[in-house]
Amino acid sequence: MSRSIAILFAAAGTLMLGACSAGDSSLSASQSATVNASAADVWETIGDFGDLDGWHPAVASTEITTGTNNEPGAQRLLTLGGDGGTVTEELQAYDADGMSYTYTIVDGVLPVADYRSTITVMPAGDNSSNVSWSGTFNAAGADDATATETINGVYKAGLDNLKGMFAE
Incomplete structure (x- = not known):
């Protein structure tokens, strides 16, 4: 009988762990790009939280x-x-100083919830830098694949445009 109780508790624990893990899991997206400019110059362009429209082609205005x-x-x-x-x-x-900022989405049209993202600029050699943009989120109003594809697309469009701004 005590063995049956132990098996029951083990099964219940496994189910509870699975439920907690499913609720705690989140999706992620990450893109990076090498830009032909110093990290300081790139940070000067993207480091202003209030000026995303200055370098991201999908953003018409930032306020x-x-x-x-x-x-x-x-x-x-x-x-x-x-x-x-x-x-x-x-x-x-x-x-x-670390050329990085982290932000969350409060509200909006993107198919995500619980979104948290960081963008970072790092030196990458002679007059070049590496920009990484990554985030975690849950899908909202779309399936996981669509939400992940959307966020990766946002990051890629911004980084591709940034590379073009500093093209030789």
Whole structure:
């Protein structure tokens, strides 16, 4: 009898662990690019939280709506080109010396929830830099593959445009 109880508890524990793991799992996306410019020059272009439209081709305008630009708690409203959809994002961390910032999506048209992303610029040799953009999220209003493809597409479009801005 005690063996049956032990097996029952083990099975229940496995089911509970599986349920917790499923609820805690999130999707991820990551893109990186080598840019033909110094890290300082690239950071000068992308390091302003309130100026995503200055380098990302999908963003028609960026407006800081809450807080102070480049300080945690600042929120930006992105108006997208094409259909004019909007995305509100909040700055979570900003490290000018480390050339990195982290933000979350508060609300918007992208098919994600619980989204958190970091963009970082690092030197990569003689007058070049590596920019990485990665995030974690859950799908919302779309399947996992579509949500992941969408976010990877956002990152790739921005990084491809950035490379073109510094092309020789």
